[in-house]
Amino acid sequence: MSLRKIRVGMVGCDLHALYYGVQMERHDPSVLRSLGRGQAAFFYHYLNYNDATRLTSPFVSGFTLAKVWDPDPHAAETASTIFGGKPQVCETFVECSDDVDLVFIPDCNGDGSGHLELATPGLRKRVPTFVDKPLADNLKAARAIVALARRQRTPLLSLSMxxxxxxxxxxxxxxxxxxxxxxxxxxxxxxxxxxxxxxxxxxxxxxxxxxxxxxxxxxxxxxxxxxxxxxxxxxxxxxxxxxxxxxxxxxxxxxxxxxxxxxxxxxxxxxxxxFPWGAAEILRLLKRMVRTGRSPFSDEEMLEPLAxxxxxxxxxxxxxxxxxxxxx
Structure with missing residues (x-):
């Protein structure tokens, strides 16, 4: 694909969505600090005591946050506001994989039990997909996600920071x-x-x-x-x-x-x-994955934690x- 910015559909707006989001999309740190889960994301990304507006974690350019969705509409609206209102708030998670280059499924503290459902629409559309850890809540479901990606010949990445x-x-x-x-x-x-x-x-x-x-x-x-x-x-x-x-x-x-x-x-x-340095490395891997059409990790290595x-x-x-x- 061309070197235009990678359009990201964020399927879920928990803390990890904001955690990764501030490292790939421009935002107003004062808004981040004042709204909901953004306060926790702000705490670890803005550590300069005499300039609270300077990002101290790595920023990875080349992405644009195009769409957001969350089962709680208020969380999705808040995420969009943090990023200047630019991301479109979707009514369903299926919409988040339309007209994007990367589906991003964040998960801070969940067990991954919904990841197969959330990943399926994008993979069926052959959109490169990132699934936050855990890939699923059990090995059978994780294998189903990997098998779908293989059938669709679509790159998939699932990693912990x-x-x-x-x-x-x-x-x-x-x-x-x-x-x-x-x-x-x-x-x-x-x-x-x-x-x-x-x-x-x-x-x-x-x-x-x-x-x-x-x-x-x-x-x-x-x-x-x-x-x-x-x-x-x-x-x-x-x-x-x-x-x-x-x-x-x-x-x-x-x-x-x-x-x-x-x-x-x-x-x-x-x-x-x-952790922000691990998140930045994942974003670099995702950029390479979208550009090359190949996952940087083998299926076996991504499945091993669930095994x-x-x-x-x-x-x-x-x-x-x-x-x-x-x-x-």
Missing amino acids: LRTVPQAARFRDRLQEIAPVGFGSIKGPGGTLAGSIHTISLAQHVFGPGVQAVDCMGPSELAYLHLDYGGRLDRPTAGLMLNCESGPTYHCSLYVSAFSAQGAIHSGQIGDFE IADAGRLAQQTGRRVALSEAG
Whole structure:
């Protein structure tokens, strides 16, 4: 396609819609700060104490927010107002995929249970589509979204910000200091599937994909997960522990540790103050995807977090280790 701006249809106007929106569309920060969910988006994107109108997170040019929809019409109207009234407020989510170049389905804290329905119209129209994490609430539904995209020969991307945040990449680059890594641990947010998928995505980012089996225990769903890479020498040989139900944390921060016979290394916080850099990287990936017509991630890697979650649920129910091949 030409180098004109990519027209975005935003299917949902939760916090993540505004979080990503302020990094790709011009807006009035004073309006952002004063309206609804915009206050939270403002807090992490405008950090300069002596110039509250200067965006301090990365801005990714080349997009225009063309359409917005939300099941709450007031939320959609508010989002349009934040972006200067330019986005058209749609009456149905189906309209959001008409005459756009990218369908964007944001999801801050949801479980992804509606994503198959929301993604279907755009994919059927062969509009490149981004689905925020989780891709769906279970592996079967996630596979259905991927299968539809394949049938329509339409690029699809679904990622957590934790899969792209550069602060995690810099920690990953330090693993060579203590290689070979024998064991890893991540403190992540618990209580929701969204939080667990964030933690799993950070594990993919730092230690890599390719999980073979999962153990799970704890007082809540997916509270404590042990990921087994099947003895791969380029992965933690004793596995990786994800502590999702591990108490409060500073501004949603996650923390990573790696251990070996050579010692241990520990990350700093990877949280709300770092997430905008992960969001910016996703926007850059989406720009490339729309221009090239190809997804930057494989279907298998996008499906793996849900395969781990489904295997973890079964492991927690049965009290045994569950192979990812049993999931879904």
